[in-house]
Amino acid sequence: MKMMRMTGAWPFLEFASAPISPPMASQEIESLSGALARLPGLGPRSARRAVLWLVKNREQALPALLDALGAVQETLVECETCGNVDTQNPCGICADQRRDAKSLCVVEDVADLWALDRSRLFSGRYHVLGGKLSALDGVRPEDLAIGSLLDRVAEGGIDEVVLAMNATLEGQTTAHYIAERLEEHSVRITQLAHGLPVGGELDYLDEGTLAQALRARRPV
Numbered sequence: 001m002k003m004m005r006m007t008g009a010w011p012f013l014e015f016a017s018a019p020i021s022p023p024m025a026s027q028e029i030e031s032l033s034g035a036l037a038r039l040p041g042l043g044p045r046s047a048r049r050a051v052l053w054l055v056k057n058r059e060q061a062l063p064a065l066l067d068a069l070g071a072v073q074e075t076l077v078e079c080e081t082c083g084n085v086d087t088q089n090p091c092g093i094c095a096d097q098r099r100d101a102k103s104l105c106v107v108e109d110v111a112d113l114w115a116l117d118r119s120r121l122f123s124g125r126y127h128v129l130g131g132k133l134s135a136l137d138g139v140r141p142e143d144l145a146i147g148s149l150l151d152r153v154a155e156g157g158i159d160e161v162v163l164a165m166n167a168t169l170e171g172q173t174t175a176h177y178i179a180e181r182l183e184e185h186s187v188r189i190t191q192l193a194h195g196l197p198v199g200g201e202l203d204y205l206d207e208g209t210l211a212q213a214l215r216a217r218r219p220v
């Protein structure tokens with residue numbers, strides 16, 4: 001009963017005084033695990049599992065991964081107009097003349113831009129803020145791409161600005177701030193509707209979401 005022995009005090013003392021090998025296999029694995037653990041959504045445990053998987057599948061998986069990482073390093077750039085990440089500057093969306101130049105959708109991050117664009121429901125162009133206002137994290141308006149947004153709108157030719165911030169307190173504070181700053185321009189400011197998710201059941205919704213859904217109700 002190994003587990004039983006581990007609960008007592010003395011086996012630990014015995015264990016600690018015994019000559020043991022270092023906890024991780026090698027410096028290489030340690031540093032790769034550490035690098036992966038810094039990725040969003042990956043903690044130290046899952047990073048180590050990913051490294052182990054890579055080691056086991058190195059013949060098939062590593063060359064493709066190294067190529068992809070190299071391509072990211074060498075070819076990807078940030079679009080100076082909208083903040084999107086692409087292989088060209090201006091990015092494919094900004095350069096696409098078929099896009100509706102009159103509509104501009106403002107998002108917090110590039111991932112939000114990609115999510116919206118995958119839906120193919122918005123035919124205009126985008127503006128990536130690079131985050132959201134946050135008193136807690138010390139993010140001020142000048143830390144975000146709000147100045148360049150106002151410049152784009154001031155240049156003219158834009159009729160509608162869609163504020164597509166996340167439905168979080170900070171996201172909505174950011175949207176409110178931008179709406180105020182845009183007031184002096186003659187653009188229509190709209191916001192994504194909040195409320196009932198597709199497939200959602202009323203019984204499971206939190207009060208905030210339910211309240212938003214009620215407020216945003218529309219004629220059938």
Ligand SMILES: [Zn+2]
Nearest residue numbers: 079082091094
């Ligand atoms: Zn762009």
